[in-house]
Amino acid sequence: GLAGLPDAMIESGLSPLNRHAAGLPAGLLARALGLGGGATTLDAACASSLYAIKLACEELRAGRADAVLTGGVSRPSCQFTQMGFSQLHAVSPTGVCRPFDAAADGLVVGEGAGMFVLKRLEDAVTQEDHIHGVIRGIGLANDIGGSLLAPDMEGQLRAMRAAYLEAGWQPDEIDLVECHGTGTPTGDRVEFKSLETLWNGLSGPAGRCVMGSVKSNVGHLLTGAGAAGMTKVLMALKHGELPPTAGFQKAAPDWGMEHSPFRVETAARPWERRAPDRPRRAAVSAFGFGGTDAHVLVEEWLPAQGKPAERGSPAVESESIAIVGIDAHFGPLEGKKEFQEAVLRGTSASRPRPATRHPLETGDGRWRNGAYLGNRNIAVGRFRISPKELPEILPQQLVMLETVDGALADALGKKGEAVRWGVFTGIGLDYNSTNFALRWRMEPDTDTWPIKPSPGLLESLREAASPPLNAERTVGALGGIVASRIAREFHIGGPSHTFSSEENSGLRALEAARRALQRGEIDLGIAGAVDMAGDLRHLWAVDRSRPYSKTGTSVPFDVSADGPMPGEGAVAVILKRLSDARRDGDRIYAIVRGFGTATSVDPEVPASRPDNKAARQALERAYADARVAPSTVSLIEVSASGNPAEDALEAAVLTGFFRSPQASAPAAFDAAGPRCALGSVKTVIGHTGCAAGLASVAKAAICL
DSSP states (O other): OBTTOOHHHHHTTOOGGGGGTTTHHHHHHHHHHTOOSOOOEEEBTBTHHHHHHHHHHHHHHTTSOSOEEEEEEEOOOHHHHHHHHHHTTOBOTTSOOOTTOTTOOOBOBOOEEEEEEEOOHHHHHHTTOOOOOEEEEEEEEEOSSSOSSSOOHHHHHHHHHHHHHHHTOOGGGOSEEEOOOOSOHHHHHHHHHHHHHHHTTOOOOTTOEEEEOTHHHHOBOGGGHHHHHHHHHHHHHHHTEEOOOTTOOOOOGGGOGGGSSEEOOSSOEEOOOSSTTSOOEEEEEEEEGGGEEEEEEEEOOOGGGOSOOOOOOSSOTTSOEEEEEEEEEETTEESHHHHHHHHHHTOOOOEEOOTTSOSOOBSOGGGTEEBOOOOOOOOTTSSSOOTTTGGGSOHHHHHHHHHHHHHHHHOOSOOOOGGGEEEEEEOOOOGGGGHHHHHHHHHHHGGGSSSOOOHHHHHHHHHHHOOOOOHHHHHHTOTTHHHHHHHHHTTOOSOEEEEEBTBTHHHHHHHHHHHHHHTTSOSEEEEEEEEOTTOHHHHHHHHHHSOOOSSSOOOTTOTTOOOOOBBOEEEEEEEEEHHHHHHHTOOOOEEEOOOOOOOOOOTTSOTTSOOHHHHHHHHHHHHHHHTOOGGGOOEEEOOOOSOHHHHHHHHHHHHHHHSOSSTTSOOSEETTEEOSEEEOTHHHHOBOGGGHHHHHHHHHHHHO
16 A cells, blocks of 8 residues: 555545546536536636636537536635735735725635536527626736736736727726726736726726626635626626625725726616617626736627627637647656657656655555656756745646747747747646645644654654745645746746646647637647656556556557556647748648547446547547548557556447448458557556646657
């Protein structure tokens, strides 16, 4: 067992599924409700809910879904948020959230969830749904200035202007702005000034638009904050009332709010329409740690408006997307050159686990060898990270940062202004972000120990578990910061956030980058994935449902296969529209033609196991998206890891899909023998968790 403890003791009160805390919630929800169109979670810090709504809208507009369940949830560790945010001087010492008030002194953390069912308006009308509101415009951006914690007006304004441009509205056409408004004096002031700048030059009386924040009622829901704000606005539209902001008495005198277009209500007031046939209109903002910005425009639906106007997709999602840069760091393979040599030669990257990889040891020989990362040696000055902060950053963030740096260097063509770039990264739970909980639990847990340690020994044990929480470590433990740190390093102004969908996390990032390029929202996309899957806690949890190889090797489809070997690391690819790549003189590794995803809805299939029906659907959707015949494919980079049951299922799905039922249509596999090669990067780098899917793409692109 782990650290010499019996498995029964470790498993008491625990579930291996907790390993998938980042990506599993969406999957469980989809399975429970029978939603087969795919599922993923994302982290854009406090803007996560509105980012999720944006992606849901795009799935509907493109016709890939007919209804989408989207929203946000937040149930953080109370101890972490209180202690960590106190280190950031963000928590209200009085325990009261007073957005925009002169006495505001910080935020109050809240918990909860808000979910929405989205449909195309014409479908909702035809199907006689109750329509709570209509989304008319969404703008996303990332701050270029400021810091990971300090908001910046420029990024907020870009997000807001993008939303109004899409909706075709002017800012003064709305009556209510549901602000991010956390109750922190600096953040609220920056947001107020951003709104003032947005409305600059628009004539009208002072105080004509209400601004408020639901955080005065329910606290700051962090990743669920945007969902709370959206719910408030939809309820305001339903009841025809302009809601008050709790705790507000007067704004700071130096804001000049009394001369601005805005006012904060202290009591609910009737929300009169500007004209009987004109719908009420509102805006919702969410601005997160790391500089993530989102702004959504919503209006009420008036049945008297008649048939909804047809709204086409904002861009034709058909242009081919090129991979123009690649880098990878897996185990001892440092950089694209070493990764390329290993995959083309079929050389395993397995090595003994470095002694410094984890403070605990295990007697299980299966985990002794694998494609484990070593210590990261980042020179001071290589990145825009202070020497004080550098040692406090989680390895997950550093590995992803240096891999993206290498991929950008590998992209040889002109890159254009970074304000038009986007960052999309796939991640899983990094156990190091939970080490603080182990430190905090250790002292009360000693009451159950057979021998109570001395104060000196206890303190040394706590230090071994984790150093004390400080501001730098608090920021470093936030999942979305993986993408935000990249955006801040390279002055990237487009949407930047993470995805968690287990092994498909990196592929979700790739898809998001591709779609954003096709819609014309960005000019360069960075898709990456990272997983510190060599953590012994991860290995133990995964082994409970998908046992690792007893021999420490990965040999997919072989008669000797008995599981995968452990692997960890990061991969990144740089994407451009094919026409832009040709214009800019890029080296083009490959072209991304299609993408397909599906979610298992079979209750008989365990959540930890693949489903042959869902796998078949994903293949069908990918080839339909690419508009190519299966018979034209000559290389398949398979998921196969060496787990006999899973490999057999995948082989059956591939054989069934690529064997044409019509004799007149050639198949990739037929009586004449195979015409398509199978490969698996896991034979080289092992199973790398959330980075596995994108690692396969990188290998295939190099092979091409």
